[in-house]
Amino acid sequence: MTPAPSPAPSVAPAHPGLRVAVRDLRKRYHTQEVLRGVDLEIAPAEIFVLMGPSGSGKSVFLRHLIGLESPDSGEVRIEGELLADDFRDRFRMAMVFQSGGLLNSLTVAQNVGLYLSEHRLRSPAEIDAVVAEKLALVQLPDGTANKYPTELSGGMRRRVAIARALTIDPQLILFDEPTAELDPLVALAIGREIVALNRRTHATTLVVTHDRDLAFGIAHRIGFLVEGRILAVGTPDVIRAHPLPLLQQFLAADFTPQ
């Protein structure tokens, strides 16, 4: 995996990355407490990877940051401001879903241009140009634009979803399990794409994954979430050397027969 240890933007970004602060975030579904007081700060332009076993509350946490879930208690602040009803009008935020979240009734080009066309931000010709540019950025082959999502592989769908997120010109971009169900080569390419995007756009990037290679390959910092609590936060080196037995067990787990 391509390492990207230092967030060092060389050119001033058009829309600088957002600072995210989460305080004592709690969420319960019926009797199950999914988030049990999460505290976290993410710096602008940082790639933060939230790692943890399946069912630890990673995706639920991510959904709180983009307003798809409301917390039972605690707060999410973007640039020091609590998430309010109009936060999507004020901050440029995007999310790449595990399934891609592409609209199956629309072509790839229509999916990628959806944000611009719905909000009438560009003329149809300009939207076509932006779509072509974004698809080229995520290295999708020619001819993909007119296909429907159901005609694409999992990796290609993920790339289309990234291209669609880029049309927002995001200051904060969230990835939910970006390499899940992908073969190692495609996962590597997606990981490289995330790093390249961060360098190009300087958007604050939060990646949720249980893929250790991805986490250590792209992260500036890593958080380890277990049963709704963040048990460790630090740079990849700090996390590798962390004394928490559960974390060491998670990192050491492999498929070697006993």
Added chain:
Amino acid sequence: MFRELGQMLVLFGATLRALPGFLRRRRSIGEQIFEIGNASLLMACMLSFFIGGVLVLQAGSVLVERGLGSQLGGLVGISLCKELAPVMMAILIAGRVGSAMAAELGSMQVYQEVDALRTLNIEPIDYLVLPRIVAITIALPALVVFSNLVGWLGGAAVASFNSDIGIPTATFFSNLREVVDTWDIAHGLIKAFVFAMAVGTVCCHQGLQTRGGPRGVGRSVTKAVTNSIVLVLLLDYVLTRLLQPFDA
């Protein structure tokens, strides 16, 4: 149940608030109307023809025995346009179109398409629900007009060709014209309009409430259709009662 009713009212209110922007969705509304017509026109035609025919078979011989055969056209005309056509078409639309709406929106919910719209700052009610409810509200009254015409034709055909009844087509339609007035047609159309909004809202609500994968989609579809039918029959009684004072 009351919670779901409340959620449906909130959804309907939000759709009404989004209504001023419906012209922006004209293409999507057009596509939905085409889908509805494509899915239900032939079936509506068959259903209406045979309902008209059955009405004549059931009532015809009784009326003819009592020397009231000439009143058959009016009876069939009124029954169809005020009651049977709106209710039967609403049930047909709930089964054929409402179920598809619930399944489509349910799948979109399960596969995170609805969430993706929200993250793109696109309101799902405006993008997904409004075109469907507007389309069904236009299509159902149109289907009811169509159903009236085909049902009357079916009734006239059976009245004329059945040897036990033997009422000529001219007599059938002459009495129908005498008895059925514009208000009776409007009565049925008002019902159709309300039923359409109810079916559209119930099915979109069930679709957007879907949780839990393909099984959840199946559950939503079943609930959408059964709830729609129950609501149509309840509303039918309420509307009949409310519209009665305006009958001549």
